[in-house]
Amino acid sequence: MKKLLFLHIVIFSFSISVFSQTLNETYAHSKALYSNGDYEEAISELRRVFFFAENKDPQTCKLLGDCYRRVLVPDKSLYYYELAFDLFTSDSAKLEMKFQIISLHLQFDQPNYALTQIYSLPDSLSSKYVQQKNFYEALVYYRLKDFNSSKTALLAALNNEDNNLEESIDSLYEKAAKNDDFNVYLPMMLSIIPGLGQLYLGEYKAALNSFLLTGSFAVIYVYSIGNLSILDAVLMVMPWFHRYYQGGLLQAKTLAIKKKENKDIELYNALIDIYASELSFQPE
DSSP, X not given: OHHHHHHHHHHHHHHXXXXXXXXXXXXXXXXXXXXXXXXXXXXXXXXXXXXXXXXXXXXXXXXXXXXXXXXXXXXXXXXXXXXXXXXXXXXXXXXXXXXXXXXXXXXXTOXXXXXXXXXXXXXXOOHHHHHHHHHHHHHHHHHTTOHHHHHHHHHHHHOOOOHHHHHHHHHHHHHHHHHHHOOTHHHHHHTTSTTHHHHHTTOHHHHHHHHHHHHHHHHHHHHHHHXXXXXXXXXXXXXXXXXXXXXXXXXXXXXXXXXHHHHHHHHHHHHHHHHHHHHTOOOO
């Protein structure tokens, strides 16, 4: 009986050891998959590790969060990031996870949530983390269109007295404010004259296309009145004229919105580039 019990204990211990080794191998393989960009496959293996592990590992949770972030599933990414934050025991690891969460909110255009996370940071931070906090504040306030606060936070993060750099930053925020004030309805109103709104935006091909199409139907309309009748012109030509005339107005507005958004992204990335070039830091 004692021999049989001993045999069961040995077999059970061996099974646990093999199972644990298998989980470690699976985790290592999932890290390799992540490095190779196979995020979906990495998620599948990491979920297996997460489910079967007796003690939840914060690194597993963090990597799961990273994977979901890569495949653009922010809710699940946030879930595992917050779980990793709770599981980490060291203050530095918790802070790193907090900044990951802030970065995640910024990536998915949730600046108010990011600001809430910034406010929850400890009052006492090392100079390294104060610098990161100021930088992320600059990004958050930029997204919230509070350019003065963003500029103040960026200058605090850089802590650089280089006049040329400060002039570059001033220029960037002036452009950002000007772009934010840009009225996307102005090109639409200018397009009362077909093509003028597109021309104002520098979209020369679209301007020419709108002018020629609308102008052609205007000429046909006038020709139809003179050679057929007003009723024929209204019934046969006016619907086409109206379609392309209205289309030109809407196109001008759409192009203006797109141009404004692209400029905003360009300036936002320029802000990040300034910080990265000065401090050799690249945010997630």
